[in-house]
Amino acid sequence: MSLATIRIPTPLRSLTAGAGEVAVRAATVRAALEELERRHPGVLARVLDERGETRGFVNIFLGDTNVKQLGGLDATVNGAAVISIVPAVAGGAP
Amino acid sequence: MADRSTAPARSPAETEPLRLPPALRGQLERWASEGHPHEVCGLLVGRRNGTATSVARITRGRNLALERLRDRYTLDPEHFLAVDSVARREGLEVVGAWHTHPDHPARPSTTDRERAWESFSYLILSVTRSGVEDATAWRLAGGVFLEQPIVTEETS
Numbered sequence: 001m002s003l004a005t006i007r008i009p010t011p012l013r014s015l016t017a018g019a020g021e022v023a024v025r026a027a028t029v030r031a032a033l034e035e036l037e038r039r040h041p042g043v044l045a046r047v048l049d050e051r052g053e054t055r056g057f058v059n060i061f062l063g064d065t066n067v068k069q070l071g072g073l074d075a076t077v078n079g080a081a082v083i084s085i086v087p088a089v090a091g092g093a094p
Numbered sequence: 095m096a097d098r099s100t101a102p103a104r105s106p107a108e109t110e111p112l113r114l115p116p117a118l119r120g121q122l123e124r125w126a127s128e129g130h131p132h133e134v135c136g137l138l139v140g141r142r143n144g145t146a147t148s149v150a151r152i153t154r155g156r157n158l159a160l161e162r163l164r165d166r167y168t169l170d171p172e173h174f175l176a177v178d179s180v181a182r183r184e185g186l187e188v189v190g191a192w193h194t195h196p197d198h199p200a201r202p203s204t205t206d207r208e209r210a211w212e213s214f215s216y217l218i219l220s221v222t223r224s225g226v227e228d229a230t231a232w233r234l235a236g237g238v239f240l241e242q243p244i245v246t247e248e249t250s
Contacts, residue, residue: 010142010188020187059174061175066171086171087174089174089209091202091205091210092167092205092206093133093206094165
């Protein structure tokens with residue numbers, strides 16, 4: 001397992017006791033997020049859907065790369081990785 | 095009966111202002127005008143104190159809604175990632191986003207509400223080919239947008 005820092009965006013910090021970053025040990029991005037959920041129950045429901053896949057309005061990055069380009073959430077965490085939960089910012093009129 | 099989900103209300107508990115320096119407001123208006131008739135968008139970087147928000151920097155990002163640039167925006171998530179990384183180093187955070195409504199009022203739409211996140215401030219600029227007509231700010235609370243007064247002043 002590797003050490004990973006999960007960056008929490010502002011809209012989810014109410015679920016992490018205000019923490020903007022959470023450090024975990026995990027072998028994959030999915031495992032890191034599951035560890036985050038163990039520490040802060042309820043946060044994962046905002047990030048993953050019922051199938052355990054990333055919700056449409058959320059992007060997960062491992063370093064500078066969207067995990068979609070790495071085969072998904074089972075991407076391997078190597079070294080001191082940074083996993084970023086990036087909320088989609090979208091809308092429009094009307 | 096009015097649809098409360100799209101009829102923003104004002105509540106004393108949610109009227110903490112969005113503080114925006116005059117220079118940044120001016121830059122937003124220039125970006126909005128330059129982008130017309132397309133929707134343009136970006137992020138607000140600063141600090142939050144309860145529900146009060148101070149904007150220290152603004153950014154402009156790519157709108158990825160290429161097939162509907164006139165009435166839809168999807169901010170490039172890689173832009174968010176980059177801005178967030180810098181903000182964290184500065185001791186700041188991404189506190190919200192801004193976008194334009196070309197030839198449309200500066201009020202959040204159903205589409206805006208469906209895509210909004212609580213705790214973010216959403217600044218909307220209504221822009222025509224003559225320039226910015228109006229600017230408003232909103233926070234989502236309990237599924238309803240509540241207006242945040244914009245106070246144009248220097249922030250520390």
